[in-house]
Amino acid sequence: MSSLIEHLDAKLRAIAAQDLTRSLRAAEGPTGPRQRVRGADGLARELLMFCSNDYLGLAAHPRLAHALAEGAAAYGGGSGASHLISGHSVAHERLEDTLAAWYAPHIPRARALSFSTGYMANLAVLGALGDAEAEIFSEALNHASLIDGCRLAKAKLSRYGHCDLVQLRGLLQASQARIKLIVTDAVFSMDGDIAPLPELLALAEEFDAWLIVDDAHGFGVLGAKGRGALELFDLKSERLVLIGTLGKAAGLSGAFVVAEATITDYLVQAARSYIFTTASLPAVAHALLTSLELIENELGQQRRARLRALQRRLRTGIAALLQRRPELGWKLAPSETPVQPLIIGGNAEVMRLAAALEQEGLRVPGIRPPTVPKGEARLRITLCATHEDADVDRLLAVLERAVS
Numbered sequence: 337m338s339s340l341i342e343h344l345d346a347k348l349r350a351i352a353a354q355d356l357t358r359s360l361r362a363a364e365g366p367t368g369p370r371q372r373v374r375g376a377d378g379l380a381r382e383l384l385m386f387c388s389n390d391y392l393g394l395a396a397h398p399r400l401a402h403a404l405a406e407g408a409a410a411y412g413g414g415s416g417a418s419h420l421i422s423g424h425s426v427a428h429e430r431l432e433d434t435l436a437a438w439y440a441p442h443i444p445r446a447r448a449l450s451f452s453t454g455y456m457a458n459l460a461v462l463g464a465l466g467d468a469e470a471e472i473f474s475e476a477l478n479h480a481s482l483i484d485g486c487r488l489a490k491a492k493l494s495r496y497g498h499c500d501l502v503q504l505r506g507l508l509q510a511s512q513a514r515i516k517l518i519v520t521d522a523v524f525s526m527d528g529d530i531a532p533l534p535e536l537l538a539l540a541e542e543f544d545a546w547l548i549v550d551d552a553h554g555f556g557v558l559g560a561k562g563r564g565a566l567e568l569f570d571l572k573s574e575r576l577v578l579i580g581t582l583g584k585a586a587g588l589s590g591a592f593v594v595a596e597a598t599i600t601d602y603l604v605q606a607a608r609s610y611i612f613t614t615a616s617l618p619a620v621a622h623a624l625l626t627s628l629e630l631i632e633n634e635l636g637q638q639r640r641a642r643l644r645a646l647q648r649r650l651r652t653g654i655a656a657l658l659q660r661r662p663e664l665g666w667k668l669a670p671s672e673t674p675v676q677p678l679i680i681g682g683n684a685e686v687m688r689l690a691a692a693l694e695q696e697g698l699r700v701p702g703i704r705p706p707t708v709p710k711g712e713a714r715l716r717i718t719l720c721a722t723h724e725d726a727d728v729d730r731l732l733a734v735l736e737r738a739v740s
């Protein structure tokens with residue numbers, strides 16, 4: 337065997353010894369609360385899913401499938417090139433104009449730029465704005481794509497503890513940097529809690545800093561019209577740089593950055609993950625316009641209300657279970673979003689529990705270090721507006737059985 341294969345084989349064995357092996361499972365059919373998923377034996381069975389980020393249940397909405405087909409008929413398949421060469425279409429432009437209008441009340445002179453994924457958008461923003469004259473203040477629980485963006489940046493990097501405004505203030509006070517960039521998830525992806533954005537923005541104003549907000553899990557979900565965390569807190573400032581993703585609540589794929597026009601102009605000139613990648617399919621950009629319409633109108637409003645009802649039902653049920661069984665030592669994270677983590681503790685324990693749930697036909701992913709801190713392995717339960725009350729009740733009943 338070659339040395340590379342031996343080397344990797346040893347690493348794989350070390351990963352397995354810590355109960356950290358991740359594995360792929362292929363789903364058949366559309367995304368939804370019930371999906372046919374192939375098991376290790378290659379046989380598909382229907383599972384009740386509590387794991388997708390399709391919070392509004394739009395991924396399988398017939399209007400999106402229809403809009404995609406319509407977009408494909410109008411624009412064909414691929415974009416053929418990066419945005420700056422020839423991949424930018426009127427569909428991308430319409431999407432960007434609509435998003436810029438959405439955030440005009442929150443960011444003066446807002447302009448939007450579309451990206452093929454949120455990962456790319458985060459690399460673009462941090463890599464381009466985080467130059468050698470900048471210092472980035474990065475929240476401890478930020479998503480991996482923001483962390484990788486910080487790694488790409490030439491800026492000095494300072495980390496502050498989870499929602500620790502006191503520590504952040506001290507770091508800002510001590511900073512000598514001309515450009516200060518605070519960067520945070522709006523909704524923390526493994527915890528479900530919401531960043532104290534009004535307080536963070538106040539610090540940005542006080543210390544001449546800028547606030548970069550990754551609203552991957554708030555977009556479509558938070559705010560009366562689903563415009564996310566900026567709408568929820570009614571934030572207004574030219575110091576805001578918003579990143580939203582379109583593969584979660586929006587039900588398709590892609591991402592966007594909205595910011596003051598000089599910032600988006602600069603990203604077009606300098607952001608490598610914008611410039612050196614093929615533009616997303618125009619058909620997707622076209623269908624995303626339908627997705628935005630669904631998000632802000634009555635359907636979106638109903639589905640957001642439904643999500644809140646499901647969250648309450650789940651939290652009440654789990655709280656009752658934890659009260660009956662305090663010796664389990666589990667903790668329900670304080671979350672007001674569809675991300676509802678149940679913190680179990682050990683890696684092996686959480687994987688045993690996830691496997692027991694799967695035996696009963698439920699898919700709830702176990703999340704382990706390094707995605708979450710050691711000793712805080714958890715079931716990351718996510719809710720979708722198209723779950724039924726009975727689905728949540730079944731999850732509660734199966735959890736109860738798994739520990740009795």
Ligand SMILES: *Cc1c(COP(=O)(O)O)cnc(C)c1O
Binds near residue numbers: 452458521582591
């Ligand atoms: C999912 C996610 C991303 C990445 O977005 P993709 O479009 O999936 O690449 C970025 N940030 C956060 C917080 C996320 O949860």
